[in-house]
Amino acid sequence: QVQLQESGPGLVKPSQTLSLTCTVSGGSINSGGYYWSWIRQHPGKGLEWIGYISYSGSAYYNPSLKSPVTISVDMSKNQFSLQLRSVTAADTAVYYCARTRTVTNYFDYWGQGTLLTVSS
Amino acid sequence: NVLTQSPGTLSLSPGERATLSCRASQSVSSSYLAWYQQKPGQAPRLLIYDASSRATGIPDRFSGSGSGTDFTLTISRLEPEDFAVYYCQQYSSSPWTFGQGTRVDIK
Numbered sequence: 001q002v003q004l005q006e007s008g009p010g011l012v013k014p015s016q017t018l019s020l021t022c023t024v025s026g027g028s029i030n031s032g033g034y035y036w037s038w039i040r041q042h043p044g045k046g047l048e049w050i051g052y053i054s055y056s057g058s059a060y061y062n063p064s065l066k067s068p069v070t071i072s073v074d075m076s077k078n079q080f081s082l083q084l085r086s087v088t089a090a091d092t093a094v095y096y097c098a099r100t101r102t103v104t105n106y107f108d109y110w111g112q113g114t115l116l117t118v119s120s
Numbered sequence: 121n122v123l124t125q126s127p128g129t130l131s132l133s134p135g136e137r138a139t140l141s142c143r144a145s146q147s148v149s150s151s152y153l154a155w156y157q158q159k160p161g162q163a164p165r166l167l168i169y170d171a172s173s174r175a176t177g178i179p180d181r182f183s184g185s186g187s188g189t190d191f192t193l194t195i196s197r198l199e200p201e202d203f204a205v206y207y208c209q210q211y212s213s214s215p216w217t218f219g220q221g222t223r224v225d226i227k
Contacts, residue, residue: 047164047207047218062215096163104170105211106154110163 002027004097004111011117018084018118022097022111023077030055030075035100037107038071038082040093048093052100053080067091087118121146121210123219131227138195140222142208147188152212155184155193158221159204167206168193198224 008020022036029036035052042048051061053071061069067090070083084091094115098107122145132138142153151171156164166175168184171191181196195202203226208219 046220047209049216049218060214064215098163100211104152105216106152106166106169106209107156107164108166108169108175110165113163 002099002109004099004109006095006097006111006114008095008114008116010115011119012087013120014088014118015086018082018087018091018116020082020095020097020114020116021079022081023079024099025078029073029078029080033102035102035105036071036073036080037098037100039096039098039107041096041113042090042093050082054102089118092116092118121148121213121217123208123210123217125206125208125219125222127222128220129223129225131225132198133227134198134200136198136227138193138198138202138224140193140195140206140224142186142191142193142219144189144191144210146213148191148210148212150212151187152210153184153186153191154209154211155182156207156209157202157204158207164207195224200226 003025005023032055037052038050053059059071068085073080094113096113097111099109124143126141153171155168158164172184183194205221205223207221
C-alpha cells in the first residue's frame, strides 16, 4: 500500500521561499509508471493542481500559477519536493502530494495534507 | 478546461438518491474524468476514474456516467458517511483541472 506524507514549516513570511517535502513509502518513485504531483486547496475552496515530476526528473507545471514554482525529486530518500518562491498571502493553503499514473492521470493516492500559512 | 459542478449544495436525507453534475467547457476526450470525495480535515479520496470505473474498495452505490462535456456522479442510496464534498477532475488535457465541488448535506 503506497503512502505519502507531506512535511513543511507551517508558517513562512511573505516574500520568502516555501519548501515542502513528500515522503513516499510502500513503493519506489524510481519504479516508473507514475507522476508525482503537488495540489493545493485554499481555505474553504476547491483544488488546484500545481505540477508534477516523473521518476526521470522531468517536471511540468500548471501555467496558470502566479508564483514561481519548482518540483524536484530525491531518489535516494524516495522523496519529492515543492519550492515556491516569493510567497504571498495568496499562497496560504493546504498542500497535498499525490500520485497519478502516466497514462491516465487521476490521483489514486494522496498524502494527508499540510497547512501552510504565509504571514508576517 | 473549466469544470462547472452543480448544484453547489445538495440537501438530502439518508437513503435518498444523489445526482451530481459536472460540465466541461471543452470536450473531455477518452472520458478522462474522475470523481473524488472529501470530508472535513481529510484528503480527497478517489471514487471514480475514466468516467465510470469505480476505484478499489468503493461501494457499488457510487456510479459515474457521461461523455463529452457532461458527466454525472450518482449515489443510489445515501449512507450517513456519504455526506461530504465531491469534486470532479479532468485529465484529458493539461493543465489538469478540478470542479469547484458539490456539498452533499444532511437534510
